[in-house]
Amino acid sequence: MLRIAVVGSGPSGCYTAQSLVQQDPDALVDVLDRLPCPYGLVRYGVAPDHEKIKSLQNNLRTVLEHERVRFLGGVQIGPGGVPTTRLRDLYHAVVYCVGAATDRHLGVPGEDLPGSWSATEFVSWYSAHPDSVDDGFVLGARSAVVIGIGNVAVDVTRMLARGTAELSPTDMPQAALTALGASRVTEVSMVGRRGPSQARFTTKELRELGTLPDTAVSVDPAELALDPAYADPSGLPAPQRRNIEALRAWAEAPPQDARHRIRLRFFLRPVELLAEAGRVSAVRFERTAPDGRGAVTGTGRYEDIEAQLVLRSVGYRGVPLEGLPFDTTTGTVPHSEGRVLREGRVAPGEYVAGWIKRGPTGVIGTNRPCAKETVTSLLEDAAVLVRREVAQDPLTALRAEGVEPVEWPGWCAIERAEAELGASLGRGVVKLPDWESLLGAAHHNAL
Ligand SMILES: Cc1cc2nc3c(=O)[nH]c(=O)nc-3n(C[C@H](O)[C@H](O)[C@H](O)COP(=O)(O)OP(=O)(O)OC[C@H]3O[C@@H](n4cnc5c(N)ncnc54)[C@H](O)[C@@H]3O)c2cc1C
Structure with a gap:
């Protein structure tokens, strides 16, 4: 056996x-x-x-x-x-x-400035991972830059735009809910170094950004047009074609007023994170252009995007x-x-x-x-x-x-403790966010 x-x-x-x-x-x-x-x-x-x-x-x-x-x-x-x-x-x-x-690194100066985080660190915080640190991610920030155009980048962008009413029914830990509910981040730029036809997000996740309450999504048509496949996406595989269609709809829509704005940016490669008073204040990007072989190349033109919060989402390892x-x-x-x-x-x-x-x-x-x-x-x-x-x-x-x-009854005890915590807060299940409370629940309440 x-x-x-x-x-x-x-x-x-x-x-x-x-x-x-x-x-x-x-x-x-x-x-x-x-x-x-x-x-x-x-x-x-x-x-x-x-x-x-x-x-x-x-x-x-x-x-x-x-x-x-x-x-x-x-x-x-x-x-x-x-x-x-x-x-x-x-x-x-x-x-x-x-x-x-672990996360891949950008390998650019300023990457480790206060206010710059890997998406994993941010995700771990709002997911109550017991190793995560509560370091005031959104505290004092008005605008954020998310570097990367995959589904995790879409996730963290969406979480920054969601309000208390939408997050409260989730199992998010109370401290993260309070912090995100009080967040003053109103501008989120999600930025990719490649073009829209090479983005790795899936259309369902992308479109969801357009359904967020009091949130406007904006895309610059001129930036989309830098992608050779934008004018005629018919040769693209269906998922990429659908992404282009979703982006085109936003690019052609009249401007909207909303509390939150999500800007989807393309063909910009981060070259440096800039600091003010010892914290990140902006990200400097170099404009890229398709090199004709499926990759991109730098153009020597630069653009700074203001951000007091930077989340790097360029892959796992x-x-x-x-x-x-x-x-x-x-x-x-x-x-x-x-x-x-x-x-x-x-x-x-x-x-x-x-x-x-x-x-x-x-x-x-x-x-x-x-x-x-x-x-x-x-x-x-x-x-x-x-x-x-x-x-x-x-x-x-x-x-x-x-x-x-911690055997199965210990895990079941954690689940009960999370249900009890949620009930005491007038919410559904709320996750326990640290080792002490998890192990306390597992060892003391296991049946
Ligand atoms: C932020 C994020 C969001 C995602 N969202 C989605 C989604 O919405 N839909 C979707 O389909 N996919 C999603 N994915 C992808 C999906 O989560 C992965 O495909 C899947 O989790 C990979 O499974 P895995 O078992 O290989 O690794 P993991 O899920 O990472 O599991 C690894 C486990 O190993 C344990 N472990 C690690 N090292 C040790 C050690 N030394 N000793 C003991 N235990 C150890 C860890 O604690 C962990 O529990 C997401 C991924 C990320 C990063």
């Missing part, structure tokens, strides 16, 4: 566990996560006002409640926690589903995990159909799935076939894997070594 550890309880970890118990009638699966809460970025990334996508947690929940699956939260694998080598001793196989936890090989170019673990490769050779018993396997692309559902491929490889190796003797019960061994996991 195979005993398998899945590290990470995000979509790829849950889909891996699901595939394992579906395809192997005897497999026992432990899903370990450094956080006391499951679901990875579905809980700590997907925007709180996207309730429908958030509700995917209910599907992942059924996996973690399966009789042959155990959730072991609050267990860090790697430095400061359980070493990867120890995990290998305890289980026949380990599947790493640790995601891509995996972080190396001690004991696992890592490709620094791609930010992923080298693998062959999910089998970890050490110096080009398969490392028996070690597997990867999700963002750490294929990089930070695709939607939640993309992780399902990705996990399935990995599980297929693992089960092909099963006959060899089971030959190795492993702990009778890895959890007993871990406990003997001082590890105190």
